Amino acid sequence: MNLIISESKNSISLYIQKSFRKNGKSTSKVVKKLGTMEELLPQHNNSEEEVIAWEKKIAKKMMEEE
Secondary structure (H helix, E strand, O other): OEEEEEEOOOOEEEEEEEEEEEOOEEEEEEEEEEEEHHHHHHHHOOOHHHHHHHHHHHHHHHHHHO
């Protein structure tokens, strides 16, 4: 599982992405959209570091369950 931070002109979105092989070719798929940084900051004391740490914990949990 990979943590993806996608920045656009208007927002920063956070995703969990899974990489795998399909027909011998490497590809990836977004497994879960966690939300935008704007939505998540109030839930994590307005700290980007806490949001990233939370995202890493979610990705690790999903990888262990798989």
